[in-house]
Amino acid sequence: MVTLKINNKEVSVPKGATILDAARKLDIHIPVLCHHEDLCVAGNCRVCVVEQKGSMALVASCARPAEEGMDIMTNTMRVRSARRHIVELLLAEHRSDCTKCHRNMNCELQKVANDYSIGEHIFLDLVEDHDYFVDRSSPSFIKDDSKCIRCQRCVRTCEQLQYVSAIAVAHKGAEQKISSFHDRPMSHVVCTNCGQCVNRCPTAALVEKTYIDQVWDAIYDPNTHVVVQTAPAVRVALGEALGLDAGARVTGKMVAALKQMGIDSVLDTDFTADLTIMEEGTELLVRLKKALVDGDKEISLPMFTSCSPGWIKFIEHRYPKYLPNLSTCKSPQQMFGALAKTFYADKRKLDPAKVVSVSIMPCTAKKFEADRPEMRSSGYKDVDFVLTTRELGMMIKQAGINFDTLEEARYDSIMGDSTGAAVIFGATGGVMEAALRTAYEIVTGREVPFENLNIKPVRGLEGVKEASVKIEGCVDDWKFLEGAELKVAIAHGLTNADKVMKAVRDGKAEYHFVEIMACPGGCIGGGGQPIPTNQEIRQLRVDAIYEEDEQMVLRKSHENPEVIAIYKEFLGEPNGHKAHELLHTHYVEREAY
Amino acid sequence: MYQLGNLVQELSDKYGRDRASLMPILQCIVKKHNYLTDEAMVEVAKELDLSAAEVYGTASFYSFLDTEERGRFVIRVCRTISCSMKGKEDIMQTLEDLLKIEVGDTTADKQFTLLETNCIGWCHKAPAMLINDMPYTELTEDKVIEIIKEYMQK
Numbered sequence: 001m002v003t004l005k006i007n008n009k010e011v012s013v014p015k016g017a018t019i020l021d022a023a024r025k026l027d028i029h030i031p032v033l034c035h036h037e038d039l040c041v042a043g044n045c046r047v048c049v050v051e052q053k054g055s056m057a058l059v060a061s062c063a064r065p066a067e068e069g070m071d072i073m074t075n076t077m078r079v080r081s082a083r084r085h086i087v088e089l090l091l092a093e094h095r096s097d098c099t100k101c102h103r104n105m106n107c108e109l110q111k112v113a114n115d116y117s118i119g120e121h122i123f124l125d126l127v128e129d130h131d132y133f134v135d136r137s138s139p140s141f142i143k144d145d146s147k148c149i150r151c152q153r154c155v156r157t158c159e160q161l162q163y164v165s166a167i168a169v170a171h172k173g174a175e176q177k178i179s180s181f182h183d184r185p186m187s188h189v190v191c192t193n194c195g196q197c198v199n200r201c202p203t204a205a206l207v208e209k210t211y212i213d214q215v216w217d218a219i220y221d222p223n224t225h226v227v228v229q230t231a232p233a234v235r236v237a238l239g240e241a242l243g244l245d246a247g248a249r250v251t252g253k254m255v256a257a258l259k260q261m262g263i264d265s266v267l268d269t270d271f272t273a274d275l276t277i278m279e280e281g282t283e284l285l286v287r288l289k290k291a292l293v294d295g296d297k298e299i300s301l302p303m304f305t306s307c308s309p310g311w312i313k314f315i316e317h318r319y320p321k322y323l324p325n326l327s328t329c330k331s332p333q334q335m336f337g338a339l340a341k342t343f344y345a346d347k348r349k350l351d352p353a354k355v356v357s358v359s360i361m362p363c364t365a366k367k368f369e370a371d372r373p374e375m376r377s378s379g380y381k382d383v384d385f386v387l388t389t390r391e392l393g394m395m396i397k398q399a400g401i402n403f404d405t406l407e408e409a410r411y412d413s414i415m416g417d418s419t420g421a422a423v424i425f426g427a428t429g430g431v432m433e434a435a436l437r438t439a440y441e442i443v444t445g446r447e448v449p450f451e452n453l454n455i456k457p458v459r460g461l462e463g464v465k466e467a468s469v470k471i472e473g474c475v476d477d478w479k480f481l482e483g484a485e486l487k488v489a490i491a492h493g494l495t496n497a498d499k500v501m502k503a504v505r506d507g508k509a510e511y512h513f514v515e516i517m518a519c520p521g522g523c524i525g526g527g528g529q530p531i532p533t534n535q536e537i538r539q540l541r542v543d544a545i546y547e548e549d550e551q552m553v554l555r556k557s558h559e560n561p562e563v564i565a566i567y568k569e570f571l572g573e574p575n576g577h578k579a580h581e582l583l584h585t586h587y588v589e590r591e592a593y
Numbered sequence: 594m595y596q597l598g599n600l601v602q603e604l605s606d607k608y609g610r611d612r613a614s615l616m617p618i619l620q621c622i623v624k625k626h627n628y629l630t631d632e633a634m635v636e637v638a639k640e641l642d643l644s645a646a647e648v649y650g651t652a653s654f655y656s657f658l659d660t661e662e663r664g665r666f667v668i669r670v671c672r673t674i675s676c677s678m679k680g681k682e683d684i685m686q687t688l689e690d691l692l693k694i695e696v697g698d699t700t701a702d703k704q705f706t707l708l709e710t711n712c713i714g715w716c717h718k719a720p721a722m723l724i725n726d727m728p729y730t731e732l733t734e735d736k737v738i739e740i741i742k743e744y745m746q747k
């Protein structure tokens with residue numbers, strides 16, 4: 001431990017902690033722009049400078065480790081004026097049109113500008129001298145260089161958390177910018193659309209492509225029937241966008257808000273998450289049977305999950321050889337979309353052409369997924385508009401709804417029922433746990449041998465998790481699995497995914513089933529989730545997910561009554577003909593660079 | 594692009610495949626081919642397990658690692674203060690008239706590219722310019738015409 005003084009107060013922090021960490025411990029606010037808890041130190045914006053007694057130069061508190069006996073002042077005249085000049089310099093090259101800006105009222109740059117009462121420009125306004133570029137090519141996000149302060153959070157995110165490096169710092173000096181490979185459109189590079197960079201950008205230089213207006217239009221159009229699905233991870237994070245504490249569970253309030261906004265039917269992606277387990281679980285068991293019993297050499301193992309569209313695009317670019325290993329199951333969002341304009345429309349006697357299917361997702365890659373040409377198996381675009389958790393938060397505010405005092409409401413029916421197994425899809429390890437709860441029971445006729453169904457070894461925020469389940473006491477159909485050890489792995493964040501892929505490629509790991517989520521923490525840490533997202537917040541959201549699971553009456557996908565019914569009435573068997581037509585998909589190889 | 598692949602492989606064998614090898618590899622490619630094509634940057638990225646954007650980011654930082662098409666002879670006229678005061682403008686004008694291109698452009702026959710550069714360390718013999726690696730100093734209009742005529746014969 002080292003002990004130092006900040007603003008005349010003593011504080012002790014572990015060796016290696018920064019001055020910023022120490023100040024936070026004392027609840028002293030220091031502004032930051034390039035610093036982010038999830039990323040390595042950059043130290044390039046200097047807005048976090050503080051004064052150190054005995055040192056001429058101001059020091060960057062995010063980068064400088066705390067030392068024994070340091071005497072730090074965070075709010076002297078020198079500090080204040082330095083920070084002010086730094087912000088003024090940034091603004092000289094920044095298109096400050098806050099009232100028209102997507103990040104208005106939720107912008108880190110705007111907040112520091114406000115905290116330092118920036119008024120008229122004291123430096124030359126250089127915005128018009130730059131020919132800034134706005135890239136709208138991605139269906140998931142917009143990159144607007146006129147809002148970029150070159151803090152490089154995005155570059156570090158894409159490199160360190162995602163191992164993609166679709167963007168890098170290019171050129172130098174006044175010309176310096178964040179660029180894709182040779183300024184190609186973001187839609188034509190290796191970007192996975194995960195939105196992790198969007199979630200960390202302190203300004204509006206990276207924002208989700210928004211479809212709020214289109215959704216309001218659909219709501220106001222008397223001739224359309226708007227059906228909404230909400231993803232598992234949204235219910236444990238939406239509260240943050242509306243002023244509640246991180247980890248607040250707001251399922252009932254969210255449903256109530258959507259109904260007040262005028263949505264015709266508020267349904268649950270959790271329903272198709274349960275359906276995914278039926279399809280994917282069956283697919284896994286069939287693959288195992290073909291490989292182990294029939295000795296079919298064509299069968300690709302391990303099988304990889306396919307719910308995360310950022311991960312799908314990553315593997316399409318980087319490991320196309322392993323595309324046959326991907327489960328052919330569509331993600332729950334797309335299963336829902338395909339059913340909304342077939343089964344659901346039919347049951348409700350609606351013209352599918354008039355059904356507008358909207359999904360609320362913690363994810364920006366879902367916007368890309370919904371646009372994929374494969375995702376039209378209903379004969380229409382299966383999911384018309386994808387909104388992030390943040391966009392839903394904005395719409396609730398726009399509608400003038402007081403979220404905090406809302407009475408909780410329940411999901412509508414047909415495709416509104418779900419189980420705890422579906423809820424946990426939102427956290428890393430959740431799909432694995434849900435699949436095991438069901439597959440184990442199919443094979444042995446008994447519940448998974450974990451206390452209260454909680455498969456603890458697959459939970460938690462460790463980057464790569466491994467577990468194995470011994471299968472004993474199989475029912476007749478699955479006798480060939482008797483005594484087998486099912487080996488599974490779970491990775492979240494594409495850097496971890498890449499580690500698993502390299503281990504598999506190099507023959508260093510023998511798994512049967514691997515769950516991969518593109519975002520750190522799984523969907524609860526998705527690129528479309530409220531800003532900020534960091535390790536502490538991810539943990540709170542994960543805890544909330546498992547609480548939500550525990551309080552559900554049904555906690556196994558195969559027990560979802562609507563799932564049982566839809567197979568009986570409409571789909572037939574899991575992996576059957578109809579299921580294949582609507583619920584499964586294929587993948588495409590993409591360029592690796 | 595088969596040959597390019599070979600070159601990149603050879604260079605990576607020579608300099609190694611860690612990140613620190615990126616600069617010498619890029620420099621050698623530029624020396625051979627005058628500038629870095631997109632294909633070259635992709636090849637290097639593959640060989641060094643980097644992303645193409647990272648390679649482009651590094652290359653674009655350095656003025657002498659061109660990522661845009663360049664002619665066989667790249668002329669860089671110093672624009673910094675000593676040369677500027679000693680008549681850099683006239684030198685540039687002469688070159689533009691001679692080559693019938695503007696600064697930043699390449700001649701149609703892909704022989705010459707005309708650029709500006711920051712100080713190249715010949716301030717005491719200003720104005721100065723580089724043609725590829727070769728410095729030419731104490732330039733006058735006549736001298737420039739003579740030099741370029743010579744290059745045109747090459």
Ligand code: SF4
Nearest residue numbers: 097098101107203204
């Ligand atoms: S990015 Fe922030 S400071 Fe810039 S215009 Fe938008 S809200 Fe204003």
Ligand code: SF4
Nearest residue numbers: 148149151152154201
């Ligand atoms: S795009 Fe955003 S995160 Fe990236 S450098 Fe610019 S301001 Fe920072």
Ligand code: SF4
Nearest residue numbers: 158191192194195197
């Ligand atoms: S969306 Fe994801 S992959 Fe694309 S640039 Fe951002 S962090 Fe990288």
Ligand code: FES
Nearest residue numbers: 043045046048062
């Ligand atoms: S936040 Fe410390 S230098 Fe940017």
Ligand code: FES
Nearest residue numbers: 671676712713715
């Ligand atoms: S100023 Fe031209 S060479 Fe130094």
